[in-house]
Amino acid sequence: MVVHELSELEIDRIFQAMADATRRDIIKQAMLREQSVSELAKRYRMSFAAVQKHVAVLERASLITKEKRGREQLVHGNPAMLHRAAQLLDAYEDIWRQRANRIGELLSEPSQGMES
Amino acid sequence: MVVHELSELEIDRIFQAMADATRRDIIKQAMLREQSVSELAKRYRMSFAAVQKHVAVLERASLITKEKRGREQLVHGNPAMLHRAAQLLDAYEDIWRQRANRIGELLSEPSQGMES
DNA sequence: TTCATGTACAACCATTTGGTTGTAGGTTAC
DNA sequence: GTAACCTACAACCAAATGGTTGTACATGAA
Known part of the structure; x- marks a missing residue:
């Protein structure tokens, strides 16, 4: 199954997201278990908006996906993309x-000179 | 053989270099064969100095190493580091x-309710 | 010696990045 | 309904990035 060749731009985004x-x-965290953005945000010493931006960078690289449920936005990992990066x-x-x-x-x- | 655990900063540099x-x-190119910086520079539509900077970024990430020979600076790849990134x-x-x-x-x- | 080649490095510039605060809108709980 | 919660998004800022040109210096070739 050929999944769709990655473009240079997509590769840029994957590595840049990992950096x-x-x-x-x-x-x-998202690979371990699905979590909301605010739940994730509590883990880090930065504003919610900053974490929101990080999530957006990961989403643009297709390394995670978001799924809306009620007022929450659930984040889960996309192992297929990690596999392609590897x-x-x-x-x-x-x-x-x-x-x-x-x-x-x-x-x-x-x-050359070695034939007997 | 444990080669020296990569620090977060080193990981940042590796992925950023790949991005x-x-x-x-x-x-x-460097993996294919050892080349001088100016030889590499000819391949790209940008100044020599720009390529020099890219090489420096790769060197800082230990993805390539430079070796001086005469007036040239030979660039060769470091497959071990790529392996660690993978x-x-x-x-x-x-x-x-x-x-x-x-x-x-x-x-x-x-x-719970399934025991016979 | 003289000239061409290969490199180093500084200064500069536009754009991107990674953070902030503030405002506004939708959803859940009471 | 009202308050608390979760998210979206704009505006702003400092620092890093990716490019340029220019200058200086070492090495190899004629």
Whole structure:
């Protein structure tokens, strides 16, 4: 199942969203259990509005989703997006492994003057 | 082998460094083969100084290292750091899997009124 | 030596980011 | 109905980001 290739802009947003300790903690909390924005906000030493903005950044990156229930806005994590981000990093590692293999092959090839 | 736990600040830097398409391409290039900064700079439609700054951001995040040779500064990738970043994302996925397992266990437990 | 190349770094600028306070509107509880 | 709660959103601010140009210096090539 190909899920829709990520655009450079979407990748920018994912990494940028992960680049803040408060947001990483919000992700963790939302993965552990669905929580309202104000419930999340109580955990951090900053205003409700600030937490609201962090949640918006995570939502724009599709790392979390919001669901309205009554007066609350419930936040829950989107593990599929995290998985895709992890795969992205793996892809860079793969480039390295391929290079390492290439070098390995070159080293194990007999050099020009070595035929018996 | 525990390599030295990453601090929140280091994690910030890794993700922030990955959050730019030019920098992600520089990483890719450096993983493919060692290149000088000016050699890299030719690839992008921006000034040498701009590329120099991107390289500095990547270096601060330990995603690449520089090695001086003659008048050139050779850039090469640090796959170990990429690996750690990927593991970090996996950790968030693990939180989700644990929750999923927990829910699964709850669902498979017999409910209060079900004993025969 | 002289010139071209590769780098470092400062100064500057526009935009984005991460925080604040304040105001307003919808929903629940009493 | 009224008060308390949850959210949305605007306006503002300081600091960081991503780019530029310009200057200076070290190294390699002719």
